[in-house]
Amino acid sequence: MKGFLEYIPGDSILHRLDPRTKLLMPLILCLACFAADSILLLFVILLFDVALGYLGGIGKQTLRTLSKLARIMLFLFVLQILFIQRGETLIPLIAGLRITDEGLRTAALVALRLIAATMPLATLLSLTKLDELADSLVVRCHVPYKYAYGVTAAIRFIPEFSRQMSEIIEAQTARGVEFDTKNPFRRIAMVIPLCVPLLISSVRKIDGTAMAAELRGFNLRGRHNIRCTSRFGLSDGVGILVCLALAVAGVLL
Amino acid sequence: MITLEKVCFGYGKNETLRDVNLHIGKGDFCAIIGANGAGKSTLTRLMRGLLRPTSGRVLIDGQDIAAARPSTLAAKIGYLFQNPDRQLCRNTVREELLFTLQYAGIPADRRDALCDAALERFSLDGDGDTACMSRGERQRTALASALAAEPPLLLLDEPTTGLDYSECTAIMERIAEMNERGVTVVMVCHDMEIVLDFAKTCVVVADGQVLGEGTPADIFYNQPLLKRASLIPPQLIELASRFGGEVGRPTHAEDFAAIIREKRSQK
Ligand SMILES: Nc1ncnc2c1ncn2[C@@H]1O[C@H](COP(=O)(O)OP(=O)(O)O)[C@@H](O)[C@H]1O
Ligand SMILES: [Mg+2]
Numbered sequence: 113m114k115g116f117l118e119y120i121p122g123d124s125i126l127h128r129l130d131p132r133t134k135l136l137m138p139l140i141l142c143l144a145c146f147a148a149d150s151i152l153l154l155f156v157i158l159l160f161d162v163a164l165g166y167l168g169g170i171g172k173q174t175l176r177t178l179s180k181l182a183r184i185m186l187f188l189f190v191l192q193i194l195f196i197q198r199g200e201t202l203i204p205l206i207a208g209l210r211i212t213d214e215g216l217r218t219a220a221l222v223a224l225r226l227i228a229a230t231m232p233l234a235t236l237l238s239l240t241k242l243d244e245l246a247d248s249l250v251v252r253c254h255v256p257y258k259y260a261y262g263v264t265a266a267i268r269f270i271p272e273f274s275r276q277m278s279e280i281i282e283a284q285t286a287r288g289v290e291f292d293t294k295n296p297f298r299r300i301a302m303v304i305p306l307c308v309p310l311l312i313s314s315v316r317k318i319d320g321t322a323m324a325a326e327l328r329g330f331n332l333r334g335r336h337n338i339r340c341t342s343r344f345g346l347s348d349g350v351g352i353l354v355c356l357a358l359a360v361a362g363v364l365l
Numbered sequence: 366m367i368t369l370e371k372v373c374f375g376y377g378k379n380e381t382l383r384d385v386n387l388h389i390g391k392g393d394f395c396a397i398i399g400a401n402g403a404g405k406s407t408l409t410r411l412m413r414g415l416l417r418p419t420s421g422r423v424l425i426d427g428q429d430i431a432a433a434r435p436s437t438l439a440a441k442i443g444y445l446f447q448n449p450d451r452q453l454c455r456n457t458v459r460e461e462l463l464f465t466l467q468y469a470g471i472p473a474d475r476r477d478a479l480c481d482a483a484l485e486r487f488s489l490d491g492d493g494d495t496a497c498m499s500r501g502e503r504q505r506t507a508l509a510s511a512l513a514a515e516p517p518l519l520l521l522d523e524p525t526t527g528l529d530y531s532e533c534t535a536i537m538e539r540i541a542e543m544n545e546r547g548v549t550v551v552m553v554c555h556d557m558e559i560v561l562d563f564a565k566t567c568v569v570v571a572d573g574q575v576l577g578e579g580t581p582a583d584i585f586y587n588q589p590l591l592k593r594a595s596l597i598p599p600q601l602i603e604l605a606s607r608f609g610g611e612v613g614r615p616t617h618a619e620d621f622a623a624i625i626r627e628k629r630s631q632k
Contacts, residue, residue: 276451282415283452287510288439288468309454312496316450 117237118271125347126168126239131248133348134240138233140355145229148362151217154224157358161231168239177234178227185223192219242268244342251340261330265321269314276313280306366391366518366549367412372421374411381407382573385421389566394541394550396560396581399570400595405553406447408570409520412551413444425518440469443516447523447553449507458484458506459491462513469514483513486539501532508536512543519543521552525559537563557599561585561616569594582616 121127126134141157148154165174192215199214242264249255281291284306293299369387373380382404389395397405410416411423414430423430430438446452455461462483466476484491487509495506508524524540525533533556541563544550554560560567560581567584569576571594577584584590585598586606597603601621605612612628615621 279446279448279451280454282410283446284454286413286415286439286442286444286446287452287465288437288470290434292434306454308456309450309452313450 117234117267119241120168120170120173120238122169122239124167124169124239126164126236128347129351130342130344130348131240131245132252132342133344133351134236135245135249137351137355138236140352140359141232142229144355144359144362145225146362147359148225148365149221150365151220151224153358153361153365154221154228157362158224158228158231160354160358161228161235164232165235168235170235170238173238174231174235177231181227181230185227188226189219189223192222237267244340247338247340248342251338252342269318272317273310273314276310277306280309366393366426367551368422368424368427369411370422370424372411372418372423374407374416374418376407380419380573382411382418385573385575387568387575387578389549389551391549392544392547394544394563394565395552396564396567397551397553397570398555398557398560398567398584398594398596403570403594404573405570406522409444409522409551409553413442413520414438440471440514441516441518443511443514443519445508445511445519445521445524447526449503452507452510453495453503455495457491458489458493458495458509461495461506462491462510465510465513469516471514479513479515483509486512488535501528504528505532505536508539512539515548517547518549519551521550523553523555525554525556533559557585557597561599561602569596571595582614585616586614 141161145154145157148157162171162174162178165171193211194209194215196215196218197210197212199212201210202213202216203211205211246260246264249260250257281303285291289302291299291302293302367387367389369385372382372385374382385408397408399405407416411418412425414423414433417431425438425441453461455464459480462480463476466479471479480491483489487505489502489505489509493502493506495503498506504524504527508521511519511521519540521540524536528536537559540550540552552564554564564581566578567581568578569584569590576594577587577590579587582602585602588598588606591598598606601618602614602616605615605621612621612624615624
């Protein structure tokens with residue numbers, strides 16, 4: 113199975129977009145989400161996020177990301193409801209706590225906003241070859257070579273980390289540590305010490321990668337060494353316009 | 366001790382293991398050999414209950430391990446992962462071993478003694494920092510931690526890979542000692558010399574299937590089988606099989622030399 117943010121090859125219209133567009137679209141959508149103050153509009157943006165996933169041929173994966181995010185946000189949603197006590201009481205709870213109309217609305221807005229804002233970046237990054245993204249950033253956007261490759265290398269390590277983490281958890285299960293407890297706090301307390309081996313092996317790996325890059329003359333390379341063939345096209349324009357339209361709607365509504 | 370009945374398993378859609386039937390008896394020293402990607406690690410993970418077969422059963426001491434939680438088997442099975450770094454999660458070697466002992470359910474008053482015994486057995490420094498040890502030391506620590514609770518069954522995934530000759534023999538001798546004391550050992554190994562020297566039985570895996578079982582000598586003198594599994598026998602056996610049946614089936618240089626000497630004196 114492909115990990116989070118790992119490149120998924122394909123030939124969809126989204127795959128063929130300019131890497132810059134694929135970075136710009138999530139940014140605009142993110143702004144749109146934070147500007148938007150209407151639950152309906154946020155739903156529309158969320159639908160658009162899912163549509164993007166299907167357009168890129170990774171519908172199933174997008175839905176899986178959505179359900180994972182939704183589970184995290186549910187937690188936030190409940191917290192928000194409990195903390196915001198202004199407005200009309202809808203349902204009274206114990207100890208003077210109550211669910212209010214304002215609490216419900218704000219909680220829904222926050223949860224929806226965070227989901228809708230993070231989804232497109234995950235979707236579009238997994239449809240972008242990281243090397244193309246870095247090349248395009250260096251040549252077209254004049255980002256310094258080292259930073260562009262630093263960032264893409266970091267993104268590349270994320271799926272690697274999650275694979276390592278599952279191996280580590282497996283290794284601890286073999287010793288008799290039980291991770292399948294229902295209590296989320298106990299689970300977190302168990303996982304934290306495991307970050308030690310993850311950190312150690314990651315630092316080793318990053319050190320090795322950096323050294324290997326150095327040995328192959330990474331320092332000597334610069335803008336002039338890169339051939340970047342990507343160009344803005346019609347589909348790039350359409351994609352960015354749709355996102356802009358959503359952002360404008362967000363500001364106005 | 367371990368029985369696999371018609372076990373099939375796949376990570377995704379395609380099957381990694383197909384219809385594996387296997388029995389490993391108590392006190393056995395069984396080597397699992399096969400090319401990279403043949404499914405050896407997957408097989409040991411299934412035996413440990415870390416993976417569930419898509420069909421078929423894995424029995425340990427006659428009990429289906431699907432019913433047991435992986436953690437309850439910790440006291441019974443010691444498991445060494447292919448990559449020791451995934452296993453080590455404490456700062457010092459002693460803490461690492463004590464951690465294993467605790468989770469294996471060993472009472473607190475016995476842990477120190479067992480820990481010292483394991484340190485002694487693998488000539489490890491208890492205060493050594495697990496993060497900055499050599500590859501060999503890390504491997505020995507991981508192995509010591511797998512053995513510390515003295516489980517009756519050991520599953521070892523490539524215990525000797527990446528070690529030099531003396532580290533290798535040291536580790537294998539410790540494992541052989543455990544086996545003499547009645548511990549059942551199942552070991553994935555790429556070094557055919559080691560398999561020949563230490564294993565009592567041998568299972569050949571290729572392409573997710575068990576192609577053959579037998580004593581190491583039986584397996585290594587079965588050239589068509591080795592060929593199908595893309596394995597090469599130890600040089601000595603390769604040489605002896607060139608002579609056909611003429612020199613018998615020696616497994617060690619001394620046997621071979623003795624046979625040759627005898628032949629010469631007959632002439
Ligand atoms: N976690 C995993 N996810 C998906 N496929 C895997 C995983 N682990 C192993 N495989 C695949 O299963 C096959 C057998 O792997 P493995 O049991 O590790 O082989 P061996 O240990 O014999 O070298 C390989 O083709 C490998 O690509
Ligand atoms: Mg393996």
